[in-house]
Amino acid sequence: MKRAFYFLLVLIVLYSVYYDLNTGTLPKSSTIATTGQAQESNASMESDDNKSLTIKVKPGDTVLSLVEEHRQGSSEVAIDQIIKDFEELNDGLNPEDIQIGKTYYFPVYP
Structure with missing residues (x-):
């Protein structure tokens, strides 16, 4: 058996x-x-210069993951620069404070 x-x-x-x-x-x-x-x-071009996207945040999204997902070129951008640009686009909002379901501006890099 x-x-x-x-x-x-x-x-x-x-x-x-x-x-x-x-x-x-x-x-x-x-x-x-x-x-x-x-x-x-879910993304739409927001500015005339195509330097930012308006994206609605979904569960599991982070600022870095969304920026990398919508990157147009292969150039590397420093994390500090991404954070600085995100804060400038969103009136000083800290990237750790983004909330699911809300819409934010995310920088786009060439």
């Missing part, structure tokens, strides 16, 4: 490893692309 149980357990483990390696359990790239497009629809 024990042998049959162990045999079935090994078969289940082998099948799950096989399934994970061939099919996978992570979403396909098309699903990720669709999600990214939905997130971009």
Whole structure:
């Protein structure tokens, strides 16, 4: 009886490893692309210079993650500069004080 149980357990483990390696359990790239497009629809250009975006904050969003998500170029920007620009755009609001569901201005870097 024990042998049959162990045999079935090994078969289940082998099948799950096989399934994970061939099919996978992570979403396909098309699903990720669709999600990214939905997130971009929450952003709108605010200024004439395209230097800021108006974004509604969702659970799990941070200032840094939203700035990186909407970065237009590949240039690196210092975190201190991102924080300073965010505070200037939002009347001195500290980045740690953003609230879910509220809309804020976020800097966009070339």
